[in-house]
Structures are given as C-alpha cells and as structure tokens.
Amino acid sequence: MRIDILTIFPEIFSTPISHSIIKKALNIGALKINIYNLRDFTSDKARTTDDYPFGGGPGMIMKVEPIFNALDTLKKEESEVILLSPQGESFNQKLATEISLKKHIILICGRYKGVDERVRKYLINREFSIGDYITSGGEIPALVIIDAVARLLPNVLGNFDSAESDSFMSGSLDAPYYTRPREFHNMTVPDILLSGDHKSIEEWRTMESAKKTMSRRPDLLTQK
Secondary structure (H helix, E strand, O other): OEEEEEEOOHHHHOOHHHOHHHHHHHHOOOOEEEEEEHHHHOOOOOOOOEEOOOOOOOOOEEOHHHHHHHHHHHOOOOEEEEEEEEEEEEOOHHHHHHHHOOOEEEEEEOEOOEEOHHHHHHHOOEEEEOOOOOOOEOHHHHHHHHHHHHOOOOOOOOOHHHHHOOOOOOOOOOOOOOOOOOEEOOEEOOHHHHOOOHHHHHHHHHHHHHHHHHHHOHHHHHOO
16 A cells, blocks of 8 residues: 655655564555655745735635645546545544555645635545644644554554454454453452353453443444
8 A cells, every 4th residue: 555645744754664663564565655844835936835825814724736736746547635634524433444445545734724625626536634633734634644554554454353353344443452460459350250150251352342332432333
C-alpha cells in the first residue's frame, strides 16, 4: 500500500512513522509513505499556500492551486484522495478496514480556517474527521489514520488474531484482560480466568465485553 501525504509541515511525520507498527509496515514493504510539502507545488516566490477568504471573515484559507498541482502530479487511476477536516465522515474501524484494502491513498492535511471549497467539491473522493473537536491541522488525524490502517496490512502484526479481537473489530469493545502477578496490593484476578475451563472463560469474556460496550458505548450494539 502507498500513502502520499500533502502537508505544509512535513517534519511532524518524521518521528511517528519511525517507530512501532508503522515502522514495521515500512520495513517489510507492506507500506510505503511519501511526504510532500505543499509549498513545493506553489508558483509564487513566497511559496504561498493560504490567502484571505473572499467576502471577508476571520482566518486564512488554504489555496486550491498547490493542492491541484500536487494531485495532478501524484494522482493515479486507483488513487483515493482523502481530505482531513472537521466536516468529514467520522473515521472508525470499519473505514480503517476499508481503506486498508486500497492500493494508493492521498491524505490532504487541512490547516488554518479551512480549505478552498473547490478542493472539497472537485478534487477529493472522501473526507474524514477523527472526532468532534478541532486539532491545529490535519497532520495528527492523518497519523491516526495511518496507524489504524498499517496494523491491518498483511504480515504487519505478528499475530493477526490479536487485531481481529481488538475493540471495534467485532462491533463491540474488548473484554478485560489480566496478567501476572495473580495478586498485587490486594487486587486479584477473577477466579474464572485461572480455572483452565476455556469454554467458561470465553463465555465470561463475551459477557464482560457486552457489559463494557453497553456501559461505555451503547451505540456500538446497534451498528452491527
């Protein structure tokens, strides 16, 4: 899978993609990431990527020209162009799985007050938001998407069963887990997990998962 990132702050990505699961995906060739500075696709001496909005109003707007020029260079027939913005559809595990099957995605990191509407209307395929709050730009949301997608690529996780049993993969939150020591500061592990009865343990985990989902995210139970 290839991911191209369009941003005016490429340095934000250097450390996160050099560690953990994303690094492994890159090392085994399951993922290739290219980071492009939108200023390199400008035509003026000042390398301007934003301007004042027509009609007035506070804030600056990202210009259409640099984004168009970048997409004109990078976009292929199989490319999925995604804008990161608060107006986008809410990114979730289902979308992460869907995106992980793509050969090539281009992530456009918004900034400032917003992006010229012509980008949204004519240049992109999808628009994603990672939640109902504002980040300083699309770079952090882009990293969230990359991390969520990378771990779903073939051979990236040592044990894919671990990914399949993660929260949200089954439409519910994961069951609670414990590890050694068995007792710690008067805090103990449930006896059922030490019983060796795998059927009963599985039933307990299913019940605990349902209880956790109902108490924390009841909406998930209606999304299956």
